Amino acid sequence: MMWTTTVLLLLVPRLLFTTDTGNGTHFNHSEIINEDFSDAPVKDYKPLGGVKGRETCSIPCDITIKLLRDEKHSVCGQLQQSLLAFGRSTRKLMRDVMEEQQRALDILSGQVMELMTKVQTLSFEVQRSNSEMYSIKPVQSHGRDCSDIRDSLVSVVPKIPSGIYIVHPENTDSSFEVFCEMDYMGGGWTVMQRRTDGLTDFKRPWADYADGFGNLAGEHWLGLKKVFHIVNQKDTRFQLHMALVSHDDITSYASYDDFHLDSETQFFSIHLGRYAGSAGDAFRGYEQEQNQDTAPFSASDVDNDGCNPFCSIENRTVESCSTQHNHTGWWFNQCGLANLNGTPEDMEQNQGGRTHILWDTWRQNGIPHTIKSVTMKIRRIATNN
Ligand SMILES: [Ca+2]
Structure with missing residues (x-):
């Protein structure tokens, strides 16, 4: 499982910081493969299931290696798709949150405007009542x-x-x-x-x-x-x-x-x-x-x-x-x-x-x-x- 962990550690940060703009938004499949799945491990590869050495292979070793390599490529592709989907859903979630906040701001803005109108109306009312008070208490002129x-x-x-x-x-x-x-x-x-x-x-x-x-x-x-x-x-x-x-x-x-x-x-x-x-x-x-x-x-x-x-x-x-x-x-x-x-x-x-x-x-x-x-x-x- 070491190679899977390595792929995750390498891919997750890159996906999380990827944006929709530019050509660099998609991963180069061959690059990933070249970086992490070079042919080098083939030399150190030790067959699973207790297979030890070319002499113990029940099927030819080069076929086994090819099958395993194909399997790795398939898993890697699925992982990449999952991460891309995760990135998309994350961006959509962020967009939804921002839209929700914008709607909340619009509502608050409307309420502020409504309150300002009420304050203005009350100010006029106070001025009007002051002018009425004037006639009752005239020591002001x-x-x-x-x-x-x-x-x-x-x-x-x-x-x-x-x-x-x-x-x-x-x-x-x-x-x-x-x-x-x-x-x-x-x-x-x-x-x-x-x-x-x-x-x-x-x-x-x-x-x-x-x-x-x-x-x-x-x-x-x-x-x-x-x-x-x-x-x-x-x-x-x-x-x-x-x-x-x-x-x-x-x-x-x-x-x-x-x-x-x-x-x-x-x-x-x-x-x-x-x-x-x-x-x-x-x-x-x-x-x-x-x-x-x-x-x-x-x-x-x-x-x-x-x-x-x-x-x-x-x-x-x-x-x-x-x-x-x-x-x-x-x-x-x-x-x-x-x-x-x-x-x-x-x-x-x-x-x-x-x-x-x-x-x-x-x-x-x-x-x-x-x-x-x-x-x-x-x-x-x-x-x-
Ligand atoms: Ca006198």
Whole structure:
């Protein structure tokens, strides 16, 4: 069996590394025979079956040798065919495996594409829900003031919601939150004061009136510094609008165009344009000494009220209009006929001092209305571009 083992050792590596290309893919039968089955072994051949020597052969030795050689050739041929078949089946198996893997890859590829499409759809869905959230929680849009925000959103948002927005007026380093009324008289109103329930204490010193206080969504004073920044932007003109509601739910308003404030060094003196409205021009009053236009702001600890050392009001001597008006802040001028920072409560309960919201020119049958709520708001009315 030695020769069979030799043939296998020689043939198997060659068959395993054979490819289908080229002329070298098939074995040269004669070469194999020449390599491994040369006539040389004939000399050393020892007959099988205990045959020893030419003299012991039952059949002529050369015939036996020929038969054995033919048998070797036949076995070798069969072995070669088997190995070739093995090689073919191996290559076919590899092709099948590769085709199977390709099909699996195609399926995975399709699944990846499907997942990517789903991710894209979900992204669009998230963007859409974000834009819907925007209308519920509007503190996301920035602009110079509420009019600027209104102008930038009006073409992209069908209904701009009222609420708290962030503004960054021109020529300032600071951004701050304001309440924007977007559904009142065309929208774009920045609320600078709101008084509705009396729960917020308006007895405040100068610093609070300068910086602002209260709850933007409810009662608050935006702050003179912030209002100054908004109304002193380049190429802008602002309208000041006071909306009043009486205890018996009658509404009225007073409006001034070209409203602006001086800086803090000038105590935020107020400047008012033309009056329009149904509540009367309480800021200017009926007489010159009642006129609050151009008056500086006063608070309980900063006295610019024109009563120096005192005023005589309704037969009473008044040194401080702020003290007279429940320690609130306002553009008092010899106290005057307006102070919207008073308390929204019944006048009958406030004998003596003037603690209530005052707009003395809004009257019914000669008697001032009792005011239960007020909102002061500003809006751009024109640009000079
Ligand atoms: Ca005074």
